[in-house]
Amino acid sequence: MATTAHRAATGAESGALRLGASLMALAGLAFIGYAVIFFARNFTGAFLELGIGPAEVDVGRPQIRAFSPDLYEYISHLHIAVSGFIAATGLATAALAWFGVRHGLWWAYVTAVAVPVLALAVALPAHYPYGLATLGHLGLIYLATAVFAVGALVALKPMLQVRRT
Template sequence: MATKQSVADEREEQVELGLQLRNGSTLMALAGVAFIGYGIVFLVLNFVGSGFELGVSTLDGMTKADLNPTVAYYISHLHVATAAFIISTGIAVTALSWYGVRQRLTWAWATAVVAAVTGLALALPMHYTADAFAHDWMVHLGPIYVATIVFVVGVVMAYRGLNAAEQ
């Protein structure tokens, strides 16, 4: 027969794990919002900024105006498409985390993780293969690394809460 103290301890542990789930899903959603913001910055810089990515002011000293107009348009086209996918991934991660993970849906947690990891795993390695153009590493990648750290902390916290809920 369980003692009153053990029941109270078990209840307190369940509350703690519930808080971890809620706080973890909130951090995951916040990171998703940061991904959306990063994509919006991509769009803004394309249309009213340098025409290049965050942290890139020129390509080997050439501005967007110095480029062949067809090449400049093609770069713009790719930036808009990239921004669209960053924003859409952010929306998916935010919604899955806020609505699905909070409801203790393991599939929502797994889908949010797979969506974010796939995007990051495909995009980030290219930045380390060659220094083909000059860019400010902190400005260019700093925001996405901060969002990724927040996301990973949230993923771990939410996972602990989800696992406890399933036992």
């Protein structure tokens, strides 16, 4: 339950808190947008993820399906599942930022930061050894992450001020 101390930020601090939380929430919505793109590509001729083309994977939807219909269905189900987890991460991040961080709640701030950090810490490293870390593939995620990090840093100072009161 929020106490008065959680909401006792000065005008400048509460403005910074609102700005930081808004940027964090915007980044969460951007994660959802990326998930929608990821999901839609599964059902189009593109099939492979955004930014992944012949330079990274030398076959496409028809060749994968021809090689193994079961493998094709497996990859498709992974696309759907991963897009769901990306969207869920985005929703959790946006909601925590908008409804918790904006009101100076530390548990919401810590959780809003931990959720995408955990997701990215697990997902990103696997892209590099296989040559899948293209700007076309990860650029939107990098952009959303940068917006999120700026928001988290902007919100941090007023969060610390509220904590001290």
